[in-house]
Amino acid sequence: MKVAIPSGLILSAALLSSLCGYAEGAGEWDFVSRVRNENAQPQRQALPVRLEPRSSGIMEYGPRWERPCAEAFKANEVYMLSVRARAIDPQAVGSVALKLAVSSPGKIRGKVRPVFRCGPVLSAEWETFSAPFSVPEDAAPGSLSLFLVHGWGDAAVEVADVQIENLGSEKPLQAYARKGRWYAGQEADAAWRLEAQSMIASNRMGTFSVQVLDAQGEPVKNARVVIEQQRHAYRFGTAVNSLLWRWIAPDAASNPQLQAEFKAYRAESGRKGLTFAQRQAEIQKYFEVLKADFNYAVFENALKWEAWSGAWDGFRQEDTFALTDWLHASGLDVKGHALVWPGWGHAPAWTKKMADRPEALNRLVHAHITDIGAAMNGRVAAFDVLNEAFNNHDYMDVMGSEVVGDWFRQADAVLPDAQLNVNDFLLMANGGYWTEKLDFYDALVGRLLDEQAPLEGIGFQSHFRHSFLTGPQRIWVLCDRFGRYGLPLVCSEFDVDLADEELQAAYTRDFLTAWFAHPDTQAFLQWGFWQDSHWLPYAGLYDRDWRMKPNAKIYRDLVYNQWWTGREEARSSDDGRVELRGFLGNYRITAHASGRKVVLENIELKKDGASLSMKL
Incomplete structure (x- = not known):
């Protein structure tokens, strides 16, 4: 199966938000933009089209070209997406990007996630990029489209020779590698590498x-x-799944809840021959690797409000305390996550009853901070007090933004020895060019410090999922920007969700090197390390059978050999x-x-x- 595009299609990001159009013909592509004014009349665009880049800092998919895929996709087969592209700028070297996506027709954002995305970074020379992908389930002819989208940068993009090829099912997705440049500074002789070694020394x-x-x-x-x-001295950490703790308890085999979970796991995973004892051994290995590979741990879910209150099944405070004690005895410091995640979707459902009662809601939030803070005082080295405030602001909408400083002061009263952090996502990730969110986060930090709130650390989640891998030098630019506040910077939730294990390992090496080298950073935490206990299927350091993946080998070589x-x-x-x-x-x-x-x-x-x- 191949889908082709005429050579020389020009793409860029500048377009009035009210403009959309299409070009007719079997071999042509539909031109689409996100329409804000639904009453605007579409305007037809001829091919090729030349558009200038947007000046907007809003992180959204820009104007795009769409072509429905006439052939069916099979979930057990691997496909290779290939494209030739360049930036229309003689100075562009990794400062302009193209986004490629395979998704439902007309949808590359919203509740329907693309089945595949990738983002090559371009130079002024024509280069060929290819990336393997698979689909999570069979897709009928015409049910998926290929999108070409201007990513970021100040130059227009020219695209040619686009195709999707069916590679069959003989080899797994991980057997195929991407080709081309996928982040600035990827080259083995990139100048930043020598600078990083000097900075580390x-x-x-x-x-x-x-x-x-x-x-x-x-x-x-x-x-x-x-x-x-x-x-x-540096903190190298990971998120920890507290639900696994019960599996290594002496009475685990006689626990009816665990027996039920085991039967469900065996059915869902297709591992019909797996015994309970074998599953226990796998989870015992989890804690052995946790102790060997890390000196810092953050609870993935156990200290979130829903888990702490019992709204989520399986979470028990006594397990959290016992696991905390084990982590300390094993030489790991502990970080809490997250005291206030200020959206209705991240707290027990009954809290929304306070939506029209700001004073009652404020008392409720303060009571929660006091409850969990008093329980964890002396047990945690740091705590994310405020999580993802840009996208989750229901509480501030009800009570006003000034309550945020009060939350930090309350946290400081009950957690006097813990470093109190803010935390958010898509700041370092996706190219590091979401200027609207970066400006918001910068202003939030500045305002809290002006209010003399006890903010003591700045967290950056750093989930890299399919699309743009941020270049090391861009990481340094952002570290310089936020480092000016004199607070430690924490990479709080790192992962790279790529099936291409060599590229995944290379980027893990380069991001971690750049992060460790910068003087203002304090900690690097991954958001899990084992495939069977990770929110992203390809992102772990170890696969289900505890095979050490290339990214695990890179991580251990850096942390326990080179450094x-x-x-x-x-x-x-x-x-x-x-x-x-x-x-x-x-x-x-x-x-x-x-x-x-x-x-x-x-x-x-x-x-x-x-x-x-x-x-x-």
Whole structure:
């Protein structure tokens, strides 16, 4: 099956929102724009069309070309979407993007999600891009369309030679790789890579100055000093599914609720031969990997209002407390998520009864903050106080925006030792060009600080789903923008939902490198790590059978090899002194001389270094 487009179609993002049109003919494409004035008369556009980019910062799909796919799609087959494209700008190198989507006709936003999206970034030269995809269910002829959409950037886009090819069902989707440039700075020799290494050495390493002395306090020459890192200062974390905790309890096999869940899981997953004991072993592995791979954890759902109140089945506060204790005992700090998610859809249904009673709603929110905060005080290192306020503002619509500062003050009263954060999505992701939302978030942070609210961290969710992968240098631009407030920046919910495992791993490497390198960042949390406990099917580090995917290998190589001081040693000089460089964190330091040895444990290395003496 192939769908073709005439060579030389010109696309760009500028179009009055009231304009739409189409071109007739079997081999031609329909031109569509999001119509705000439903009474506006469509205007017909001839092919090819040249449009100038929009100046609007609104994150919406721009004018687009649509072509229905005449052939059927099968859920068990793999398809390859290919296109040649360029930006009409001699200076464009990764600063202009094209969005490609396969979706229901006329729908690329709203409740109906596209079955596939991707976003190549363009240069002024013609380049070929291809991306494999599959559909979640069989689709009849004409039920899906291919869309070409101007993504972002200041230049028009020219597109040619578009086709969809059926590759059959012999190989899985993961066996096929994308071709072309999918984010700025993807190249192996991109200049940002050397800059990042310099930034990491400057921002994430320090120097131990050690003097070795004998029993009389005299310097020991030629003593051997060894440093071995025990823990990162930087927080590398993941979301944790608290519902899995019950599976490793001693009485799990006799728990009727778990038995029912197991039967449902086995039926839904098609794993008919799986035993309860095998499922327990898989989940036991979950906690072993959690302990081995991370030093920071955030509850995915257990501390959301619906779960905490019992509105969601399966969540119990005693499980949350027990898992928190286990995480601490396993060496992981804990982050809470989220105290106030200010939309009716993210709180128990009965809260909406307060929609016309602002004072009652305010008391209710404060009572919830007090309840959960008092229970988790001393148990969490940080908490997302406000979550996704740009898209969820029902509470502020009822009570006014000034209540947000009060929520932070209330949280500070009951969680005095926790870092209190804001959190939102699609700021770093999708190219990092949703200017309207970035401006809103910037203003929110500034207003809270002006009001002297105890805001102490800024969270960026960073879910990368199908479309634009944000280039590392754009990540730095955004970090600079929000870093000016002097608050730590937290990558709070990272994942890359790509079936192409090599591209997924490469982008994980480059995003994490850029994020870790920037001096204002504090933490990097992934939103899950195991396919069987992840909200996105391809995004985990480990697949269902605990195969370590390429992105897991990249993550572990960076965090526990390239950025980990496993063992460094040197000999002391005449004055008994030695200097050793290492990544920031906690260390074991051992000094050897003349058959004697002294060991110091849990010595912290900070950015400004650490000086100490060791007496043999």
